[in-house]
Amino acid sequence: MITTLTVYSAQVHADATALLVYQGQPNRTVSWNLIGSGSVMPLSNYTDVTGKAGALYQPGTIGDTVTVEVTAGA
Secondary structure, three states, X not given: OEEEXXXXXXXXXXXXXXXXXXEOOOOOEEEXXXXXXXEEEEOOOEOOOOOEEEEEEEOOOOOOOEEEEEEEOO
């Protein structure tokens, strides 16, 4: 299952590091895919017992619309 999180251009600023939170099934693997500028650093490769996984997004080009896809596995 792929969940898409979109960061809109009005929200991207040079110093706007954001915490991204994925909510799904507990104890599942997750992978993060960035489409656009910037970088995503996963905080964990698995959801926790409540089904949450997080990552940090560091903006690239100011004004870009960025998509982060989260794929949850078994």
